[in-house]
Amino acid sequence: MDIALLAMLCVTAIAAIRIRDLFAVTMLFGIYSFLTATFFLSLDAIDVAFTEAAVGAGITTVLMLATLRLTGRYERKPKHNIFIPLIVVSITGAALVYGTLDAPLLGDPNAPAQQHVSPRYIEESPKEIGIPNMVTSVLASYRGYDTLGETFVIFCAGLAVIIILGIQDSGEVHPGRSAIGDQLVLRVVVKVLLPFILLFALYVQLHGDYGAGGGFQAGIIFASGFILYDLVFGEGDARLIVPPNFLKRLAALGVLLYAGVGLYSLFNGKAFLDYSALSDNPTSAQHIGIFLVELGVGITVFSVALTIFFAFSGRAQITVKTDRRPPL
């Protein structure tokens, strides 16, 4: 199983190097992500698998395609020689292999990584945090601050895209004119599917404590629902429902919610993000805290993902002008 997966991964990677049709390469990348996700599953990393699938195969691929629409599908044959890159790569690779020579074998339960910090998470978290999904516990509580940082990264990406591409506001949209043409079947399918997608998203959002999932995955799914709608029912319809300016603020609110929890506990005399300030009962305090921060993450991810999509698709209609605006 593993071997097969790895083999397929290698094939995909090599193909990605060789093929010049960027559209194909992007597709290959999507496949690659799926394979990785599967591989993660086989390594018991269910949350990661979920995310990788949603992000790698989902968002990233969509963005790349949106970009290709503008930048053209085929890559020119590169002139410059590949020897220096080859040397660099082989040196780096050699260094990595050298590094693995003393590495603990795959799956060795006595490896240092399994011995030192993680046992606490595995043994204590069900009691301390009171939720079965250890990944969520670590993500949202033990290392909740990292996740706050992560949320800010997302927020920053949103700002970045707004700054770099600007974003079409709800005014200038073309209801009905769809990106992939008018196809009744699709419309019906999507109409039927959409509610389930959104419901599933909510489920993932709330279920994060018990199974795979959490704010991040939920946000992406929720957003993809809208994206699907936008793709099928014509550019801009989604913008009418959630105007970009509103999204911007929504994203900000999401981050603020997360940081706010931290500040709340801080001003109640506890350390930043110490959930025990939220309730007298330690486990329920953890529950509340995790719920709130996951919600914050979900909101931010949703709105940023959608913003980015809008920005890219909005850009797609703009024909490349050659005349330049005089200096400001």
Added chain:
Amino acid sequence: MSVVDHLPILIIIIPLIAAPLCVLFDSAKVSWLLALAACIFSFIGSIKLLNTITASGPISYSLGGWQPPWGIEYRLDLLSIILLLLLTSIASLVVLFARYSVEQEISKNRIVPFYATLLLAIAGLSGICISGDVFNLFVFLEISSIASYTLISLGKDRRALNAAFKYLVMGTIGATFILIGIGFLYMQTGTLNMQDLSERLPSLYDNRTIRAGFAFLTVGICLKLALFPLHLWLPNAYAYAPSVVSAFLAATATKVAVYMLLRFLLTVFDFNFSLNTMPLDVILIALGSVAIVSSSLVAIFQVNLKRLLAYSSIAQLGYISLSIGLASKLGIASAIIHLFNHALMKGALFLALGAMIYKVGGAELKHCQGMLKRMPLTSLAIIIGGLSLIGIPGTAGFISKWYMINASLEAGLWPLALLILFGSLLAIIYVWKMVEAITLQPSTSTATAPLTRDEAPLTMLVPIWALVIANIYYGINTELTVSLAQRAANILVGGY
């Protein structure tokens, strides 16, 4: 716990939170005020922290109330606080400066997100300097990086876009290397907490995984540090970014990279392993020397002053890495001193150029015509900053040079002393190129600008001159810089 106990997190989180607030209020003026307030708050906070640390040693703050190594720890020692002081002070000045410069250089509907992103960059960099957890450090590194790519891409000249992209690719490669390095360390120790690592690593120094991890961390950081030959992203990035951004990044970003280097080499790993067991000292000296000479030479031939200064920055980083490579207390100390002083010089110079761009519309030699008459204060600032860059006695630059040369003599490497001085000679040439262009009377034929006095607004002059005066002050009274740097070096070389 009183608010003061929370300062370590507050000085990071306040600028961080200010960013989404800017977006919520969605008004240029408010964003500016918010940013300014946040930066000044952090500045005051770091001053308070400095006093606590000098009085009662390093501070540890466990986030989420989870004890390290299970939770994330914030840890402040002298080195961190030096960097934080630098960052927050420069950030405050730059934001103060930004008001008009931004209005002119950045389109109206981008100003709000601009300030938000700038705040994220500031917070990200501060977060790096304060974090006691290697992965948390990585996260904040990414916040600051993504913010910086964006800020650079805002430059008016379209080359800014290409520069930003280059930086993005290089930076991400560097980050991934760092990630791999951290992975290797984790693989063998099972921990991410710096102190915990520093306790567990020594027994593993012969382990090949650890050594590989060390290599990847170093290379990754050196990419961010723009150490020759990994510097190619820097010149255009600094040259074509908006003035404010160039000033801020030039003064702080690479310095934080140096901080990361020191932190990993001397705290996570230890002095003997990093600079004696591993051949890093030789490498740093070699690359540093090449950087000094080559970049200074390139700088001489630039017509765009921002680009000129960017190359000089690479040279200065050469000095710093060279001093680290000397592998002595004095060397480390002089590296820290120069890190501090160079930030002051470059901050002053880039801000001054920013003012020049604001008034004259460009920062190339041809724009310098009659600057002295037109903007005397700005010109004077550029001249003094330049002298400090050369290392003329009476300026901060001289102190750096003094200690670096002392360090290399102490290490018995007098050729390096000569090299450093030779670098200053090259500096004389490219600095004097600026000074001549500025002080030169406009010959009637090429007199482009009217010679009426037309000085930059006060919100620009104040930050510029604050930095210029700092340059002179720290050239005469080195109580703060030198003593702090030496103490920090002692701690680092001695261990956490």
Added chain:
Amino acid sequence: MSNIAGLFNYWVVIFLMMAGFFVVISQGNLVKKIIGLSLFQASAFILYISIGHVSGGEVPIYVEGSNLYSNPLPHVLILTAIVVSVSTTAVGLAIIIRIKETYNTVEEDEIQIIDNRKDDEDEPVEEEHPAEQKEDQS
């Protein structure tokens, strides 16, 4: 022998990483660079997850009775890392779009040529924003 089996996995991962890295530094097309970057990072993630794997261990979700789980920490780290990488990718692609608009190409060497052209000295980036005009009016 078991040694090889245990490390083989890492080596394949390393190969994948290097494949991505190679794309980044060898390809001239900016989009492909970004794709390579994503490949590079995605493979690095596999390395992490491999570190956390415990043979015979359960998915790190607590169930009564079992006490051998895979290590949740690497999973958490990689969750964060994935998010970071997608954010970077988005920014990169956005910049590429602007580059295409202002340089009308996404081939590195062509851009270099345009950059080096003297007559393009301090020419402003073409700012192209429907949204902008709207907001400016209102």
Added chain:
Amino acid sequence: MELSITLMLALLLVPLTVAIALPFFNSSPNLREAVTLFGSIVLLICAAMLYQTIDFDNPPQLILAIPLPNYPILFSPDPLGIMFSLLVSTLWPITSLYAIGYMRQHKELNQTRFYCFFALSIAVTQAIALSGNMLTLFIFYEMLTLATFPLVTHAGSKQAKQAGRLYLGILMGTSIMFLLLATIWSANIAGTLAFQADGIFPADTDPFLLNILLLLFVFGTAKAALMPFHRWLPAAMVAPVPVSALLHAVAVVKAGVFTLLKVVIYLFGIDNISLLPAADFLAYLAGFTIVAASLIALKQDNIKARLAYSTIGQLSYIILGAMLATSSSIMGSSMHIVTHAFGKITLFFCAGAILLATHKTRVSELNGIGKQIPITLCCFTLAALSTIGLPPFAGMWSKWWLVQGTIESGQLILTASLLISSLLNLIYLLEIPLRAFFFQQSTTPLTFKEPLSPHLLAIGTTTLLCLLLFLKPDVLYHLINLIDKGL
């Protein structure tokens, strides 16, 4: 606060205040120049009082700041320093007087800037004179380069700009490359930079290293214009005459040799110097410079250039004396700083006066102008005699000691070089009055055009001083002997 400390402070602050004050008088030239004159006279009085009050056995110490732990910016004058400070303070008022006349008649632009930086240069020179350790000396050595730079490029012409580059390039280049290195290195070895009578280096210092250091110090001090680092001095002659006169015949160049003397006497200690082969080498290099410079001077047609090369030669007298490091040669060197100053400044004044009156800058054009400007040329002749070292003029004393020094140390070749150069001086200096008085001039009518003007007054004064220093060299000897006692 002790009086002498107050006076030291005054020496530094008076010219500084003048420099800061002048821009405010931009509108009214008369007021501006009144301020300069007043300031300069106050300075002279302070210097004189300091000389009167100072107690050399425990000199006053004034610490300005401590930029580097245990290397303070320290002012603590010794006899040599006082002598230098007195010299500059004496010549400043005279030069200002001259400048007033010259700058106005010559209709120079940006006169305020000129006076401003002039005063600044004086302040820095005072700081050099009073400096109590090598760090302080180095700092102000660099400052002097920067302060005089705007004066060199005053004209703003292309030629001036190139001269400026050369000036800055050589002076700052050498000082950073060698002098700074030498300073830091000595600090590194000795752990101190404070000037001490018997030197600072521990007895067990590697003599080879000491040789290197001495070379670094001497070549680092390009202001002393020892060949091959002399080119900046002729280049600097594009500056207005008063600058060439006070700065490039006195303040700057003398600051150079002053630094060398300080280094030789108070960092190395003359006993150590005399053991170093490097010192002998440098002595011979100085000897070579003396002759070479004189020969070049002989070929210069431009008066100022000729005087510049003559200065280069004269400076090497002092270096020579310093390197021989016998008590009498040191006395000679210290003395020559003063005596040559009076002679040379007069010569430059005269050159300027000639330029003003006849608009001639070349020796070959001077035929017969003696009848037009007799007074100037008489002064020129007397000053020339002093510079050559003939009685009854001050120049004789210093040369006397120097020659004696060479003989004492048995370096007869150097003795010869001194005498040869004196001969050459005789030729290239006296050529000018000879042409002026005895050669016949063909064309233009010979009208007396020498109205009494400030600059003529200045010329007269300096010439008198040359004479006076021959007749009553008491002050000089008092200080010289103090230095000698210190050795």
